[in-house]
Amino acid sequence: MARPRTAFFVSDRTGITAEMLGHSLLTQFDGVRFNEVTVPFVDTLEKAREVVAKINQQGAADGERPIVISTLARTEIAQAVGEADALFLDCFEIFISPLERELGVRASHAIGRSHSVADFVNYHHRIESVNYTLSHDDGVSNRDLPEADVILIGVSRCGKTPTCLYLSMQYGIRAANYPLIPEDFSSTRLPAQLRPLRGKLYGLTINPERLQQIRNERRPGSQYATLANCEFEVREAEALMRQEGIPFLDATSKSVEELATTILQQAKLVRRIY
Amino acid sequence: MARPRTAFFVSDRTGITAEMLGHSLLTQFDGVRFNEVTVPFVDTLEKAREVVAKINQQGAADGERPIVISTLARTEIAQAVGEADALFLDCFEIFISPLERELGVRASHAIGRSHSVADFVNYHHRIESVNYTLSHDDGVSNRDLPEADVILIGVSRCGKTPTCLYLSMQYGIRAANYPLIPEDFSSTRLPAQLRPLRGKLYGLTINPERLQQIRNERRPGSQYATLANCEFEVREAEALMRQEGIPFLDATSKSVEELATTILQQAKLVRRIY
Known part of the structure; x- marks a missing residue:
C-alpha cells in the first residue's frame, strides 16, 4: 500500500469549515490514504511561519509534499502559509476575487467576520x-x-x-x-x-x-x-x-x-x- | 440601502459545508445584505433542474443574478446547476482538478463519500x-x-x-x-x-x-x-x-x-x- 499523504486544514478561526470541505474532497480519492491535521487559529504572521515549518517538516518525513486546504481571510497570512512546500488551496483566495467582481465591493479581508455581528x-x-x-x-x-x-x-x-x-x-x-x-x-x-x-x-x-x-x-x-x-x-x-x-x-x-x-x-x- | 442579493448554498448532501464556507465568504462583504438559502440533497438531474428554476426565479425577483456556492461531487449535476443565470462557484469543480494532478489519481465523483466508510x-x-x-x-x-x-x-x-x-x-x-x-x-x-x-x-x-x-x-x-x-x-x-x-x-x-x-x-x- 502506498504511503499516506498528509493534508493540513489551516484556518485563522476554528478550522471547522476547512476541515469539513477538505475531508469531503479527499474522500473522493479512493485508494489514497491521508493523514488529516487541523491547525486552527493561525491569525498572526508568526503562527503562519510556525505552520510553514510544520508542513515542510511533515513533507520531508512523508517523502511527498503535503496538501494544504485553508480558509485564511488576511492576504498576508495566506501568502505566508502559501510559501510552504505544499499544494496550497486557499478557499478565500480562490473565491473572494470572483465575488468581489460580482458584487462590485472589495472584501474586508478581516478575520472572524462570520462570528462577530450575529x-x-x-x-x-x-x-x-x-x-x-x-x-x-x-x-x-x-x-x-x-x-x-x-x-x-x-x-x-x-x-x-x-x-x-x-x-x-x-x-x-x-x-x-x-x-x-x-x-x-x-x-x-x-x-x-x-x-x-x-x-x-x-x-x-x-x-x-x-x-x-x-x-x-x-x-x-x-x-x-x-x-x-x-x-x-x-x-x-x-x-x-x-x-x-x-x-x-x-x-x-x-x-x-x-x-x-x-x-x-x-x-x-x-x-x-x- | 441596496437591495439584498440572494446566495444559494447547493449540495448533493446536507449542504452544511457549502453553507459554512459560503456564509464566511459573504461576511467578508460589509454593506451588502444577503438572503441565504440552503438547498440540500440535490443528487439527481431532476432536482438540479428544479434548483435552476428556483435560482432563475429568485434572480428575476431580485433584479440581480444570485450567487451559487456549491459542493456537488457529480460533474453532470454540477454542470446542470451551472446553467442557472448566476455566479456559480462550485468547490468540487475548483479543487478537484488540482488535487487530481497532485495525487495522480482520478477522483471518484461519487456522492456522499465523506459519510460512507467511516x-x-x-x-x-x-x-x-x-x-x-x-x-x-x-x-x-x-x-x-x-x-x-x-x-x-x-x-x-x-x-x-x-x-x-x-x-x-x-x-x-x-x-x-x-x-x-x-x-x-x-x-x-x-x-x-x-x-x-x-x-x-x-x-x-x-x-x-x-x-x-x-x-x-x-x-x-x-x-x-x-x-x-x-x-x-x-x-x-x-x-x-x-x-x-x-x-x-x-x-x-x-x-x-x-x-x-x-x-x-x-x-x-x-x-x-x-
Whole structure:
C-alpha cells in the first residue's frame, strides 16, 4: 500500500469549515490514504511561519509534499502559509476575487467576520434551544411540550437524542423527543399528550438488527435487546406512525447531520441560527 | 440601502459545508445584505433542474443574478446547476482538478463519500460520547468521571454544557462538566472528587455582567442572578482555578465552536470523529 499523504486544514478561526470541505474532497480519492491535521487559529504572521515549518517538516518525513486546504481571510497570512512546500488551496483566495467582481465591493479581508455581528443573537438562540432540548430529552419532562418546534418520536435507541441535539446546536431548533415504549403499542393510538401536537411530530425508525446491536452494547443480554423484541417494537412503532400519518425516516444508514438536515427541510422548520 | 442579493448554498448532501464556507465568504462583504438559502440533497438531474428554476426565479425577483456556492461531487449535476443565470462557484469543480494532478489519481465523483466508510465508527463514537456527556452534565452523576477525556469546570451558566455537547458531537470527546458552586469556594480547595482528576480539568469563566444577563433570563430577580453574586462567584472561581493551576478560557465573547476547538487544541485531546 502506498504511503499516506498528509493534508493540513489551516484556518485563522476554528478550522471547522476547512476541515469539513477538505475531508469531503479527499474522500473522493479512493485508494489514497491521508493523514488529516487541523491547525486552527493561525491569525498572526508568526503562527503562519510556525505552520510553514510544520508542513515542510511533515513533507520531508512523508517523502511527498503535503496538501494544504485553508480558509485564511488576511492576504498576508495566506501568502505566508502559501510559501510552504505544499499544494496550497486557499478557499478565500480562490473565491473572494470572483465575488468581489460580482458584487462590485472589495472584501474586508478581516478575520472572524462570520462570528462577530450575529454572535450574541446566535448564542442566545443556541443556548435556549439546547436547554429546551436537554430538558425535553427522552420524555423527561412534558411541560412546555407545545413550545417545541418539532417532537421526534421512535423506539428507544433509534437516534432521537443526537438528532435533536444537532437540530438545536446547528439550527437553533427546539427539538423535543418522546420515546415510543411497548405500553404505547397496546392501545394502537398515540400517547394522549402527543395527540394535540400531531403536526409537530416526526418519526425515526431503524433496522431491527442494527437496533439490537446498539441496545446490546447498552444492556447486554437483556430482554430489551433481543432481536425478537427489537423486531416487535420497530414493527409496532412503524405501524402506529403510518396509521397516524406521521412522516418518518429510517435512521439506519444516515448520519446525524443527514437526519437533522432532512427533518429541517421536510418538516419546513424555521432555523434560528445562521 | 441596496437591495439584498440572494446566495444559494447547493449540495448533493446536507449542504452544511457549502453553507459554512459560503456564509464566511459573504461576511467578508460589509454593506451588502444577503438572503441565504440552503438547498440540500440535490443528487439527481431532476432536482438540479428544479434548483435552476428556483435560482432563475429568485434572480428575476431580485433584479440581480444570485450567487451559487456549491459542493456537488457529480460533474453532470454540477454542470446542470451551472446553467442557472448566476455566479456559480462550485468547490468540487475548483479543487478537484488540482488535487487530481497532485495525487495522480482520478477522483471518484461519487456522492456522499465523506459519510460512507467511516460512518458506523463515527456514529458509534458520537453516540457513546454524547451519552457520556449527557449523563455527566452539570455534575448530575459522578460515576465514571475518571473515564472523561476532559471535565469542564466553572460557575453555573458560563457555557459548560453547550461546549461539552459540541466537543462530543463534533469530535467524539467524552466531556463531563462540573459546576463550581458557592459551597466550593469556602474551602478554597477543589471539590474532593475532582482532586484526583486534576489533569483532566479545564475551566471556563465569564464576564460577571454577561453572566448576570444570562442568569436573569433564567431566574429573573433571584439572588442567584444579582450582579453582586455573579461578581463574587466569578472572582472566587477564577481564584480557585489559578491557585490550582487549572487552565481556563473566557467564554464571554467566544462562540461555542471557538471554545470547543481551543480546548481540543490546548488540552491536547484526541478526537475520535473525523
